[in-house]
Amino acid sequence: MEKDLTTEAKIKEAATRVFIAKGFNGCSSREIAKEAGMNVALVNYHFQSKGHLFEVVVATVMEEFVFSMIDVFKSDLPLISKTRIFIEKEYDFLSKHPDIPGFIINELGKKDKTFFERINFIDQIRETKIYDEVHAAQEKGEVRKMDMTSIMLLMMGNCHFPFMAKPMIQTIQCIDDKTYQNQLTLHKQYVTEMLVNYLFPTNK
Amino acid sequence: MEKDLTTEAKIKEAATRVFIAKGFNGCSSREIAKEAGMNVALVNYHFQSKGHLFEVVVATVMEEFVFSMIDVFKSDLPLISKTRIFIEKEYDFLSKHPDIPGFIINELGKKDKTFFERINFIDQIRETKIYDEVHAAQEKGEVRKMDMTSIMLLMMGNCHFPFMAKPMIQTIQCIDDKTYQNQLTLHKQYVTEMLVNYLFPTNK
DNA sequence: CAAAAATTTAAACACTTGTTTAAAATAATT
DNA sequence: AATTATTTTAAACAAGTGTTTAAATTTTTG
Numbered sequence: 001m002e003k004d005l006t007t008e009a010k011i012k013e014a015a016t017r018v019f020i021a022k023g024f025n026g027c028s029s030r031e032i033a034k035e036a037g038m039n040v041a042l043v044n045y046h047f048q049s050k051g052h053l054f055e056v057v058v059a060t061v062m063e064e065f066v067f068s069m070i071d072v073f074k075s076d077l078p079l080i081s082k083t084r085i086f087i088e089k090e091y092d093f094l095s096k097h098p099d100i101p102g103f104i105i106n107e108l109g110k111k112d113k114t115f116f117e118r119i120n121f122i123d124q125i126r127e128t129k130i131y132d133e134v135h136a137a138q139e140k141g142e143v144r145k146m147d148m149t150s151i152m153l154l155m156m157g158n159c160h161f162p163f164m165a166k167p168m169i170q171t172i173q174c175i176d177d178k179t180y181q182n183q184l185t186l187h188k189q190y191v192t193e194m195l196v197n198y199l200f201p202t203n204k
Numbered sequence: 205m206e207k208d209l210t211t212e213a214k215i216k217e218a219a220t221r222v223f224i225a226k227g228f229n230g231c232s233s234r235e236i237a238k239e240a241g242m243n244v245a246l247v248n249y250h251f252q253s254k255g256h257l258f259e260v261v262v263a264t265v266m267e268e269f270v271f272s273m274i275d276v277f278k279s280d281l282p283l284i285s286k287t288r289i290f291i292e293k294e295y296d297f298l299s300k301h302p303d304i305p306g307f308i309i310n311e312l313g314k315k316d317k318t319f320f321e322r323i324n325f326i327d328q329i330r331e332t333k334i335y336d337e338v339h340a341a342q343e344k345g346e347v348r349k350m351d352m353t354s355i356m357l358l359m360m361g362n363c364h365f366p367f368m369a370k371p372m373i374q375t376i377q378c379i380d381d382k383t384y385q386n387q388l389t390l391h392k393q394y395v396t397e398m399l400v401n402y403l404f405p406t407n408k
Numbered sequence: 409c410a411a412a413a414a415t416t417t418a419a420a421c422a423c424t425t426g427t428t429t430a431a432a433a434t435a436a437t438t
Numbered sequence: 439a440a441t442t443a444t445t446t447t448a449a450a451c452a453a454g455t456g457t458t459t460a461a462a463t464t465t466t467t468g
Contacts, residue, residue, distance in 0.1 A: 007415080007416085022229075022314065023227070023229065023310075023314075025227065025229040025230045026229045026314065028454075028455065028456080029455080029456060029457085030454085030455085030456090038416080038417095039416060039417055039418080040456090040457090041416075041417070041418085041457085041458080041459090042415085042416065042417085043456095044456080044457060044458080045415075045416080046415095049456075049457075050455095050456065050457090051456095102309065102310060102313065104372065105306065105368055105369055105371070105372055106227075106306060106310050108371060108372060108375075109306065109370075109371040109372075110226065110227075110230065121376075122375065122376055122378075125376065146390070146394060147387060147390065148377065149373060149377050149379070149384075149387045149391075150390060150391045150394055152373060152376070152377070153365065153366045153369070153373065153391055154362070154394070154395075154398070156365070156369065157361050157362055157365030157366065157369070158358070158361055158362065160365065160369075161357065161360065161361030161364065161365045162357045162361065164309055164368075165309055165357070165360065165361070165364075166313075167309070167312060167313040168308065168309055168312060168313075169356060169357065171312075171326065172325075172326055172356070173352065173353050173356070174326075175353070180353075183351060183353045183354065186350070186351065186354060187353075187354045187357055190350060190354055190358070190402075193402075194398060194399075194402040195398075197401070197402065198394075198398040198401065198402070211445080211446090232424075232425065232426080233425080233426060233427085234424085234425085234426090242446085242447095243446065243447055243448080244426090244427090245427085245428080245446075245447070245448085246445085246446065246447085247426095248426080248427060248428080249445075249446080250445095253426075253427075254425095254426065255426095
């Protein structure tokens with residue numbers, strides 16, 4: 001699996017796995033070290049503390065998390081296509097990293113705000129000019145007039161929630177992993193249709 | 205605030221607050237005892253262990269959580285009204301208990317499945333015959349034909365996510381609590397319209 | 409190749425964890 | 439009022455926590 005990685009990279013990889021699976025408080029430095037196959041002291045030698053290692057991990061995960069979004073925002077496509085591709089890419093990404101949205105929302109809800117602001121993904125999104133583009137389209141009547149917050153909630157909620165709520169829904173519906181995965185493929189289509197219809201009322 | 209509660213009730217109340225705010229691993233038995241204003245040993249005297257106390261708390265929270273849902277499902281109203289009232293009641297409940305959905309989804313995602321099954325809210329939902337009602341309406345063409353899992357994901361995702369993602373959205377959008385709360389009131393309207401339009405295509 | 413720097417190790421540090429014990433205080437019963 | 443049962447307390451327990459230390463090892467440098 002992992003080949004010629006540096007010690008630092010190995011620790012970071014292991015920490016990412018463990019932190020995402022168990023949360024900051026749900027694991028110990030020793031568990032991370034063991035997962036990386038090394039001594040406990042190395043964790044604090046390369047990263048100064050468990051807390052700092054966590055910040056490094058979160059920053060990297062967040063970057064990965066917004067990377068595909070940013071990519072779609074920057075593309076030279078009409079908003080309706082961006083919407084479709086955004087959903088498609090989100091479901092792709094989340095199929096590979098289903099625990100990331102829950103991890104981000106949970107762990108960051110408990111940390112202070114300065115921690116959040118140290119990770120500058122806000123500017124990254126704003127730099128894509130997606131806000132201006134949406135606003136312009138709203139003025140032209142192509143996009144339903146609603147606050148950007150609501151648009152984000154609709155898009156992210158319908159993309160992320162199905163992955164976050166997997167254990168709960170699986171229990172309620174008594175379905176296995178395979179069935180749920182298939183259901184998600186269907187759901188992606190529903191979500192796309194629903195959101196496109198609602199956000200672009202003049203379309204079709 | 206709390207008046208003439210029994211020791212047991214005081215501990216359970218304090219534990220509920222602390223568990224929801226910090227999670228099972230994010231707090232200690234001593235913190236719960238302190239929050240309840242009592243000795244540590246009392247926690248284990250009245251509840252056998254931290255783990256057992258947690259189970260009791262989760263069971264109670266879950267009950268509260270599904271109570272209003274169940275109530276709507278059982279009511280003698282057309283499905284479209286049930287949908288509207290469901291959303292209304294969910295936003296009401298979540299405004300008062302914004303941390304509960306995140307708590308349930310997070311903490312239960314980490315526990316084993318037997319733990320989940322010990323809380324029998326699944327049967328409670330099934331007993332309302334809501335599944336049969338939806339299925340019948342689908343046969344009559346009143347409700348869009350899609351799996352119950354997707355309907356649940358759409359309903360819950362659009363109700364719960366805005367509360368779960370509050371810290372994240374607030375940071376991205378740079379808005380305070382009051383503004384976010386107002387935004388949620390607006391968002392509820394959008395969600396209602398979007399879901400009703402999508403789930404009941406023949407309507408209007 | 410020898411000296412210096414960087415890395416890795418095992419052991420210990422002080423502290424917190426969940427839980428238990430046995431004595432003290434309170435309440436209930438006879 | 440005396441005895442029993444219940445509740446509460448402070449103290450202790452072993453195990454685990456994040457972190458540090460100082461020695462051993464490896465790598466880099468001159």
